Amino acid sequence: GAVVSQHPSRVICKSGTSVKIECRSLDFQATTMFWYRQFPKKSLMLMATSNEGSKATYEQGVEKDKFLINHASLTLSTLTVTSAHPEDSSFYICSASRRQNTEAFFGQGTRLTVV
Amino acid sequence: AQSVSQHNHHVILSEAASLELGCNYSYGGTVNLFWYVQYPGQHLQLLLKYFSGDPLVKGIKGFEAEFIKSKFSFNLRKPSVQWSDTAEYFCAVNARGTNAGKSTFGDGTTLTVKP
Numbered sequence: 001g002a003v004v005s006q007h008p009s010r011v012i013c014k015s016g017t018s019v020k021i022e023c024r025s026l027d028f029q030a031t032t033m034f035w036y037r038q039f040p041k042k043s044l045m046l047m048a049t050s051n052e053g054s055k056a057t058y059e060q061g062v063e064k065d066k067f068l069i070n071h072a073s074l075t076l077s078t079l080t081v082t083s084a085h086p087e088d089s090s091f092y093i094c095s096a097s098r099r100q101n102t103e104a105f106f107g108q109g110t111r112l113t114v115v
Numbered sequence: 116a117q118s119v120s121q122h123n124h125h126v127i128l129s130e131a132a133s134l135e136l137g138c139n140y141s142y143g144g145t146v147n148l149f150w151y152v153q154y155p156g157q158h159l160q161l162l163l164k165y166f167s168g169d170p171l172v173k174g175i176k177g178f179e180a181e182f183i184k185s186k187f188s189f190n191l192r193k194p195s196v197q198w199s200d201t202a203e204y205f206c207a208v209n210a211r212g213t214n215a216g217k218s219t220f221g222d223g224t225t226l227t228v229k230p
Contacts, residue, residue: 030216104218
């Protein structure tokens, strides 16, 4: 199967700073990637759709200015949590698929802790 | 909008017991259906998927699921669970033609298998 890699796997940052999370498709090109947030004991919540070369599409209720998404190439999407606060602490997961109606591959997730 | 309901929040079984996890979805159109597993500390992995054809789908590790269109259900089953099946299980759905990386997830079911 295809591999999607996230980096870092864990990050601790101070309140008010920004954190960048990378999502890479290692062996396939992903024109579209997705960013999810997973709260403890909760399901995955889709945050945004990341499109290569264009602006991301955000789900209702997700702050565009807080969660900046960039999809600079066919294999890399980044999520930047700006001016992070403790309530932004969560598990962030990306996914990608080669094309429609196929299997999705998930990154291993990034545990963000804001102190 | 799509929604997914997983009825069992936490299931506790002894080894060799049979497993059935419920999943119902709400969507007016044609869907693709997925079951994912998340082992402790690991990323989401696909167990099985249904796009079309035989409604009884077999996946990895002895899991299977049956799509019953009239009931909008896609229950996951395994005849004999093992201690290593202890994990979080997520049912997910997306609209046919949608990128598989974009899905609506259920709240998850925590399965604990006692040795």
